[in-house]
Amino acid sequence: MAMKGNANAKHHPDASWNVYEEMRGGGLEPLNTRTDVELQSSGHSKTANRRYRLAAVSLGLLSVVLLISIILLLINFNHLTAARDQLQTSYTNLTAARDQLQTSYTNLTAEKDQLQTSYTNRTAGLQRKLSSLEKAFVEGWRYFSSSVYYISTEKKSWSGSREDCRGKGADLVIINSREEQEFVDSLSVCKDAAVFIGLTDQETEGIWKWVDGSEPTTLYWMSGQPNNGGWTKQDCVVTGPQLGKRWNDKPCQNLQYWICEKKLKDI
Template sequence: MLRKRTEPEMDEDIYANSGNVLELKSTASNDSKDSYEKIYINEDVPETRTTRSHKESLTTVTRMGSTENRRYRLAAVFLGLLFVLLLTAIILLWIQFNHLTAERDQLQTSNTNLTAERDQLQTSNTNLTAERDQLQTSNTNLAAERNQLQTSYTNLTVERDQLQTSNINLTAERDQLQTSYTNLTAERDQLQTSYTKLTAERNQLQTSYTKLTAERNQLQTSYTKLTAERDQLQTSNTNLAAERNQLQTSYTKLTAERDQLQTSNTNLAAERNQLQTSYTKLTAERDQLQTSNTNLAAERNQLQTSNTKLTAERNQLQTSYTKLTAERDQLQTSNTNLAAERDQLQSSYTKLTAERDQLQTSYTNLTAERDQLQTSYTNLTAERDQLQTSYTKLTAERDGLHRRFSDLVKASEEGWIFFSSSLYYVSNGKKSWTESRYDCRKRGSDLLIINSREEQDFINTLRKDKMVWIGLGDSETEGVWKWVDGSEQITGFWHSGEPNSDGDEDCAITDRYWADYPCNSQFNWICEKRILITV
């Protein structure tokens, strides 16, 4: 509502505004004074820093500042006169407004009741319409979101099935490779055992070699026949191993399928319990949100009503200032129209209330359905990520087995022999120690390092009566024997009296035991390449 202003208040406003004008004038005067002081100060600068033309320009600026000062004073006087005229016009309009206000107040009393009722209904109608539109929009958005989640759920289900299939295939392939690897290891151990037995037999024959040469030849013939017979038995063993591997693979597949079904059953039970817990929590949260929504809606309606009333009152008073006389004649007609409009708005209010309740129900249902789909989407995403991780691990494991298997096959074809996580290569020719090591490095390995009695026994059977270089020397410090990897020799299998450092003997060979020899001597050599056999 507009408040009548008294004449003393108007006078105070005039004095306040005139004070502001004086302050503006004093500020302009101070600014010009400061500019003059700055100009005078600048005149004290030596001639070396300010030229004569510069001084003339400063004098011109001083004159322009004086002109600006006169303009500010004229503008202040003009604004003061304009303010007095505006104040006189406002007073005249205020007197006229008081005469019309008395007549308006009589009609305003009867019009206020109907107007307030109409405004309330109009506000309720507007609020319900907006709420209906919001619910309609929310309903549409939830339906679209539900469709998107449904599509994502379907895609994730398909992706999960594909990953599950790939996981099963990789698991089966890994098991087959693992089985093959285990079988090859067992076969290698058997061959190693046979090799050891044959080596022991050969050593016995070697002991009587000097006395029974003819008997050795006969035994060598028998050995050849036994080797052929062993190869036949080995072929039969291989066929039986392949048949056993096929049966083992079938057993593994059935076991994996049973475990998979058991895991799926457990996961579904856990997922059902999680969904039940989520449903309980969401129900409690929904009730809290419903209560908060009701309170906020009531508060919003009150604020909206107050805002609408204030806006209508402001607009009506603004219009009444120029149209109060015409409004007096139209108020009677407006009363009848407002009554009819009130009835129409009442009907619209009832219809919108019913429509709002229906939309609220649809909104609640769609929200619940969206939450369920969101939960399913989250679970499927987690399951997909787990399967993806398993798929990646199994792929890496399979590739590692393939690489190691290929390396073993390739090394075997190149003449390398496997023993206790290392590959060994025996040369056919003879070279010095340095040349032998250079050849080993070209093959991606180094000269032999012996760390145990078992390895020494294996080398004794591998070298076949050859004296071979090993990766041991004391060329850096006499008497300090080091392996080619830089480590000092701890375990040793020297001949009696060795090493004796007779002359320049800085490198080591082995026959049955070790001995030091000059590094430029010509012997066969054995290369060693360590490999990783664990998966």
């Protein structure tokens, strides 16, 4: 029976097909299925390799780009750092210059204020002197060189004459030059009388001194003078209206006109 069955299968035209179908129906693969799988696996491997290579190349390019970017950033950072340092130096220099200018401005302002104060004080002083001069001229003072002079309208002793001069902020006249002597002569001529001047030897007999303690450098004694007046004590000097040498020693208690002198710096 078995042989009969096989014989029937051998001679049946669809026998091989049926066998194939039976194999498929039984879950079996045809013989060429392994080859197909291997081909598919090989294709997947090649694709994966290409992807890996592409990824590696991309990663390398990214690394290069990143490295270049880092280098550029470092270069730019160095440039910015140098620029910052330069700006800091400029700022420091400008700050120092500003401080120096501020100091100079402060000093100049203080100097200006000092000059302004000095100017104000000097102006006020000159104004006072001008007012004093105007008053002095009204009161009969006469100007010569760097002083003003006053000839009295009454007679007093030498000490009384000096006291009057001091009350006016002056002192008896001190004659220091020929020109000043001639000016004093012109004032005494107005009175046509001898007038007391600030020369005396009351402190030490024979040592003539001006009222400021100095000794005369030029003498204008009349002939035979000083003679101390014989029995009278003559320790004070007058200058007379006569021409030539005009000094004469007289008793200090004599009553005479006198001439006061006030320096402009004392006005």
